Amino acid sequence: GNLGVDDDATATGQTDDEIWAQSPFFTVDVATVQLVLLAMTRIGGIADAIARWSWVDALIRLFTRAVIFAIVAVSLNFVLGYGGLVSLMHASIFGVGAYTVAILAFHDYESTKFLGAFPGTDNLLFSMPLALLLAMFVSGLTGIVSLRTSGTYFIMNTLAFNQMLYYFFVALQQYGGEDGLQILASLHFADLNITKRTTFFYVALGVLTAVIFFFSRLVQSRFGIILRATSQNERRVVALGIPPLQIGRAHV
Numbered sequence: 550g551n552l553g554v555d556d557d558a559t560a561t562g563q564t565d566d567e568i569w570a571q572s573p574f575f576t577v578d579v580a581t582v583q584l585v586l587l588a589m590t591r592i593g594g595i596a597d598a599i600a601r602w603s604w605v606d607a608l609i610r611l612f613t614r615a616v617i618f619a620i621v622a623v624s625l626n627f628v629l630g631y632g633g634l635v636s637l638m639h640a641s642i643f644g645v646g647a648y649t650v651a652i653l654a655f656h657d658y659e660s661t662k663f664l665g666a667f668p669g670t671d672n673l674l675f676s677m678p679l680a681l682l683l684a685m686f687v688s689g690l691t692g693i694v695s696l697r698t699s700g701t702y703f704i705m706n707t708l709a710f711n712q713m714l715y716y717f718f719v720a721l722q723q724y725g726g727e728d729g730l731q732i733l734a735s736l737h738f739a740d741l742n743i744t745k746r747t748t749f750f751y752v753a754l755g756v757l758t759a760v761i762f763f764f765s766r767l768v769q770s771r772f773g774i775i776l777r778a779t780s781q782n783e784r785r786v787v788a789l790g791i792p793p794l795q796i797g798r799a800h801v
Contacts, residue, residue: 609747634780635707636704637707642687645680649676650673651724651730652669654671656669658734
C-alpha cells in the first residue's frame, strides 16, 4: 500500500515525499544550474547584440534610401518649384538611370554582353555617367513633345510617357519584368568598395550635397532667373524677346 516505497525505508519513519526527494531522479546539481543560467545569459547577450546590429543595419539602409530619394526630390523641386512644370514622369527618368546601372551590372555578373556587343560593368565610374546621359536623352526626347503643350495637356503628356516607359521595362522579362532587377554584382566606384552599407551611405550623402550645391548655383544663374520669370509670367518673358520654348527645353 506504499506505492513502491521500500518497506525498510518505511520502517525508519520517513514519509513518501522524503523518500522520493532522496531519489537520484530528484537530485539537482548546483553547478549544473549555474552553468545553465550562465549559458542563458550569454545567449541572451548575443541575441541582444544581434538585435542591436540588425536595428543599426536597418537604420543605415533606411537613411540611405532617404538620401537617394532626396536627390530625386531636389531635382523635382527644380522642375516643379522653380520651373512650374508639373511632370508626372519624374520617377520614370529616375528609373531609366537605375535600370542602366542594373542592366550593366547584370551582364557583368552573368559574363554576357548587352545586345551581344556591349560588355557589362559593375564600376559606377563608368555606369553612372552613362546612366546620366541616357536619362538626359530620354528626358530631352520626351520634353520636345511635352513642352509644346501647357497646363493639363502637359501633365497628361508626361503621364502618358511615364506609362509607356513603365510597360517598356515590365516587358523586359530577361531583366525581371514586374519583379524588377536585383543587382547581384558587387558594385564599386573606381577602387572604392561600396558594398558596405555605411560606405554607400556616405557616398550617397556626398552626391546629395553636390546636387544641392549645383542646383543652388543654377537657380541663381542667368538661366535660373529667366526660368523663374517664365514660370511666373511667360508673356512678359516673350515680350522681352526670350523664347520660352528654348528655355523649357534646356530646363528639361
